[in-house]
Amino acid sequence: MMDSSPHKLYHVHGFDSRKYLEHYFSDKPDMVFGEDSLKFVIENLRQVFAVGHISGDILIDLSIGSLVHHLYSACEFFENIIVLKVNNRCIMELKRWVDERTGAFYWGHTSTLLQEKEENSNQFEDKEGKVRSAIQHVVKYDLEKENMTEPLVLPPADCVISAWLLDYISKDQDDYIRYLRKFSGLLKPGGHLIIIGSLDKTYCTVGKDKFHAFSYNEDFVRKVLVGEGFIIDYCNTKERTAVSDLTDYKAMIFIAAHKEK
Template sequence: MTELRSAFSLPSATATRRLLDGDIKGDLLIDISLGPMVHQVFQIDVFFRDILLFRFMERGIIELQKWRNAQDDAFDWTHISSTMAELLGDSKQWELKDVLLKSKIKVVKCDIEKENLTDPLQLPQADCVTSVLMLDNISTDEDNYMSNLGKFGKFVKPGGHLLLVGALEGTYYMVGNQRMHLFKYDENFVKDALAKEGFTVTQCEVLPSKAGADLTDYKGIVFVAARKDK
């Protein structure tokens, strides 16, 4: 987790504040992200009653359960809890925020090869779906990206939102000594892909890469908020 966090920057505080001031809220939030990352959920969890974390790898699920159960060997997300509490205007309440978030979360094992990621479970559509780096990691080409985006988009109800964080123009990132795949695309591609899936982009922000060249070769992190029109 430390290596992964070092390779990728988080969405900016500006983007986070825009979300906090916006209309992205509702009963259900679904997160479909890479590994056991949860920082993206800390940013907007206060606006949702229930949160489902879709995860594909058993190792990531195990790590998330350790964190939820406050096990001694769990990854420490305190730095995110305290930062988000400060953005919400009460930095002293980060411990309470952490407890409340964990009480909302359920982890769901998924299969990317299936048309319904949660098959045989039939889950309701969400008011918001968030995804960090997952499409970049699992997609092999443009057609495969579109197919995966379509699967993710099916979980967004009409009028709901899809929030994507991706790595632009990247081909790899390092986790320890292991080289991990990134599908290479640019800002216009992801905007066009969302439009084809029935989404209207309401916000897009690109942050230049700050990672060391030995960790990854992406040029920037893109944050996109899109509303599902149909």
């Protein structure tokens, strides 16, 4: 069945990862998504990891574009971070930052946001350096393969983080459930899953292109997680504050859960 959406699909068509970062995550004065895409994410991750229940050897990151700021808190609780990306452009953008190459996207404004929340800011000298050191591998994956990283077989993860990816790769409810099941299959028994997404969103603009987004609500995500054998430990939503026609989400959602053993 052909997709009737006029919008492009992230995992099929790919997008300009630098423009995506500049539109939604930069420190530019006209970047209006700071409260939603930066502060909301950083604060919720800080709270969840501070409790101390989520930690271990391996964290797998399955997120949209070439994001970094959602890994600041995680790098304090995991020895190794494995980042999975669906296209080469996102891999190149991320590696440029990891290797501190000229022209890498500037994330300093986001590390400052976390520093403002830390009780002891003196220990916050090089959060970005810790993330760089923790990222052991950046691997390309194929969503349609049974083993997404074939021929590589990844070790089971203690935690999987997925920021906004399910929004863009899912055409409908069945897709969302299928892909979430794939992601949860990367976890150890009892492992933790953290999902960051946008509620009631139908599109996202990157440059001149509009990309499809699957529209869902909080109740849907909760039911899917419970149906897949997860126990929800934490959930927070935030109504949209950004004024922009680049994208049409109504709210942000952050949800942390663990898989029943």
